[in-house]
Amino acid sequence: MRDIDHLIVGGAAGASARTGDVFDPNTGAVQARVALGTQADLDRAVAAAQKAQPGWAATNPQRRARVMFNFKALVEKNMEALAHLLSSEHGKVIADAKGDIQRGLEVIEFCCGIPHVLKGEYTQGAGPGIDVYSMRQPLGIGAGITPFNFPGMIPLWMSGVAIATGNAFILKPSERDPSVPVRLGELFLEAGLPEGILQVVHGDKEMVDAILDHPAISAVSFVGSSDIAHYVYSRGVAAGKRVQAMGGAKNHGIVMPDADLDQVVADLSGAAFGSAGERCMALPVVVPVGEKTAIALREKLIPAIENLRVGVSTDSDAHYGPVVTAIHKKRIEDWIQTGVDEGAELVVDGRGFELQGHKGGFFVGPTLFDHVTTSMSAYKEEIFGPVLQIVRAQDFEHAVRLPSEHQYGNGVAIFTRNGHAAREFAARVNVGMVGINVPIPVPVAYHTFGGWKRSAFGDTNQHGMEGVKFWTKVKTVTQRWPDGGVGDTANAFVIPTMG
Numbered sequence: 001m002r003d004i005d006h007l008i009v010g011g012a013a014g015a016s017a018r019t020g021d022v023f024d025p026n027t028g029a030v031q032a033r034v035a036l037g038t039q040a041d042l043d044r045a046v047a048a049a050q051k052a053q054p055g056w057a058a059t060n061p062q063r064r065a066r067v068m069f070n071f072k073a074l075v076e077k078n079m080e081a082l083a084h085l086l087s088s089e090h091g092k093v094i095a096d097a098k099g100d101i102q103r104g105l106e107v108i109e110f111c112c113g114i115p116h117v118l119k120g121e122y123t124q125g126a127g128p129g130i131d132v133y134s135m136r137q138p139l140g141i142g143a144g145i146t147p148f149n150f151p152g153m154i155p156l157w158m159s160g161v162a163i164a165t166g167n168a169f170i171l172k173p174s175e176r177d178p179s180v181p182v183r184l185g186e187l188f189l190e191a192g193l194p195e196g197i198l199q200v201v202h203g204d205k206e207m208v209d210a211i212l213d214h215p216a217i218s219a220v221s222f223v224g225s226s227d228i229a230h231y232v233y234s235r236g237v238a239a240g241k242r243v244q245a246m247g248g249a250k251n252h253g254i255v256m257p258d259a260d261l262d263q264v265v266a267d268l269s270g271a272a273f274g275s276a277g278e279r280c281m282a283l284p285v286v287v288p289v290g291e292k293t294a295i296a297l298r299e300k301l302i303p304a305i306e307n308l309r310v311g312v313s314t315d316s317d318a319h320y321g322p323v324v325t326a327i328h329k330k331r332i333e334d335w336i337q338t339g340v341d342e343g344a345e346l347v348v349d350g351r352g353f354e355l356q357g358h359k360g361g362f363f364v365g366p367t368l369f370d371h372v373t374t375s376m377s378a379y380k381e382e383i384f385g386p387v388l389q390i391v392r393a394q395d396f397e398h399a400v401r402l403p404s405e406h407q408y409g410n411g412v413a414i415f416t417r418n419g420h421a422a423r424e425f426a427a428r429v430n431v432g433m434v435g436i437n438v439p440i441p442v443p444v445a446y447h448t449f450g451g452w453k454r455s456a457f458g459d460t461n462q463h464g465m466e467g468v469k470f471w472t473k474v475k476t477v478t479q480r481w482p483d484g485g486v487g488d489t490a491n492a493f494v495i496p497t498m499g
Helices: 039-058 061-077 079-090 094-111 153-164 179-190 205-213 226-238 261-277 291-306 326-341 396-405 419-428 464-470
Strands: 002-004 019-024 029-035 122-127 130-138 141-145 168-172 198-200 219-223 242-246 252-255 285-288 345-348 367-370 387-390 411-415 433-436 472-480
Touching: 019 079, 029 079, 039 130, 039 141, 039 168, 039 198, 039 205, 061 079, 061 094, 061 153, 061 179, 079 094, 079 179, 094 153, 141 153, 141 205, 153 168, 153 179, 153 219, 153 464, 168 205, 179 198, 205 226, 219 226, 226 242, 252 261, 252 396, 261 285, 261 291, 261 387, 261 411, 285 291, 285 396, 291 345, 291 367, 291 387, 326 345, 326 387, 396 419, 411 419, 419 433, 464 472
Parallel strands: 002 029, 141 168, 141 219, 168 198, 219 242, 252 285, 252 411, 285 387, 367 387, 411 433
Antiparallel strands: 019 029, 122 130, 130 472, 345 367
16 A cells, blocks of 8 residues: 655655545545645644745746646657546546646647746837836735546646746645646656645645645635535635635526537536446536427436446546445445435436446446426535436426526536527626537636636636736836936826826
């Protein structure tokens, strides 16, 4: 059994009194122990960051970009090993693990262009002999608190932009699958990143609170459940920090009567059940518009779901693998029972699924509910598992209201051949990210990622220019170079708005 320690400049700390188990979700066996850090561990990381960050901030953007280029190449070279490492701790199949890392790498590609996006604004002649310009400067030390479901992508979303803009960054990944974030930190060092600029600390709530309270950490980025996101946002802001906290989701897929149902079913098979539904941009609610659409969609969905292959994470033929822990498996199955108790029709039951030869694994079979209503708690809350719910809409207006009135507002999709309906839906729906015939509308890296309502707390989104704005502060300079000599009253300073 291996031990997973922090990646902190200065070597490992003294042995932690507390450790966490890292499971192999395919077998249920404990495969590693991770040190759960203390305030002293965080203080050491912060001290190293404070020492290194001024020099990194003073490094010109081109040189910082070259580190990003080198890092990108190293990740691509090590992709196979990283994907297998990620899969072994999370449980997602290798193809999904590679996608996890690749989507994070796309943000690194955006960061390779950081010299361009850091250019400020300039106004010549704002007043007599007066020019005004702005510059974007790093905050100092940032921190990221990342979830178990994307142990490659989300740490790269946060750390890439924070580091490229000149900050030092302290990453606290999920203690459930911490190895890939540590390995990414090692590859950053190999790429030429100075020691102390990116450090990885492990822990649970004790470490989270230490990060939120530490006076030297200027900004915190978080992804997790909505209740914890609200806690992180409230405590971080109270401590004077800039905070972006992304929460849960209950994404809807609207199926119009004119949609290509074969394509919809193929899309739903991946969007609802891929990665065992453990992603905030999964599509766990499908909304057929009209009874005829609902009946036809259900008829096609059932055989497609029954043909899904659940397997170990290394099975190249598997559509998805196990969920991350036994606790999470039980939570999903409890939600399935709740749906039954609340009166939804359980069409396909994934509870009690066992994979031959892996009876200790954390597997949940694909599950389908029909006749789900908005009053059911199983509809209101995020299940975060391979469970698809059919909520029938009477008409287009009803279909717009369903995601708009839900407590979460992360993503939504509409499937239609009607351009007017798609345009109208995209403009009116009260959700942050919209897909039109795209089931998982995660924006490309040079756009920005973020939901609305209880799916996000804070005013600035992840990556793209919104990410650059979050990890930097604007300084505006007003300068004047008089033409005359000392005592030349003709060149007396006049504020532009007064002249």
